[in-house]
Amino acid sequence: MTTARDLLIVAMDTAPDRPLEQGDLSLALAGAEVIDLLGAQAVSLDDDHIVPGYRPAIADRLLDEAASSLVREAPYESVDDWLWRRGRGLSSAYLAALEAEGQVTRQRRRWVPFGTTQKVLADSPARRLAANRWTSDEPVLAALGAAIGIGGKRPEDSPSVVDDAVATVVAAVHDALRELEAVRQRRAIEEAAFDNIWRGD
Known part of the structure; x- marks a missing residue:
């Protein structure tokens, strides 16, 4: 399993501190890749730019896809640019992959009109491995999970990430999440102002 898959499983398995936005999760998944x-x-x-190395055989389809989509010419792509480009719709892609593998199943909701279903994690070795990694406070998974607000962990309470390159990626994820939240707040203010105009407030 990959860090991105483990992060998605933990996000589905753990009640977030706040409703989990798909955009937040997608940015964190791109960082995990x-x-x-x-x-x-x-x-x-190289500083904050992603420099491709040799092309290893990668068993995971989505991670292999990520490796294939790297910018391979100087000045290369910054981690921040990667997060926004690669992150677009990434949580849906990972969820679809888990569902195709039988890691996620659809469960019919009771007492809901039209028999709607919700996606739930199957009891699988992958789920147990992700849970073990999470409960052991593995620094990378803990840092990414705290960044998107799952498990009651705050970023400042996460174990320190020792590797400088990894720490750079985690910091870029935090910056991107703050930027996305600022965009949401700005849109909410604009929409509220627009509504006030229509109401004559």
């Missing part, structure tokens, strides 16, 4: 590519020595960081 860079961290796994660093671990596989498929990339390195």
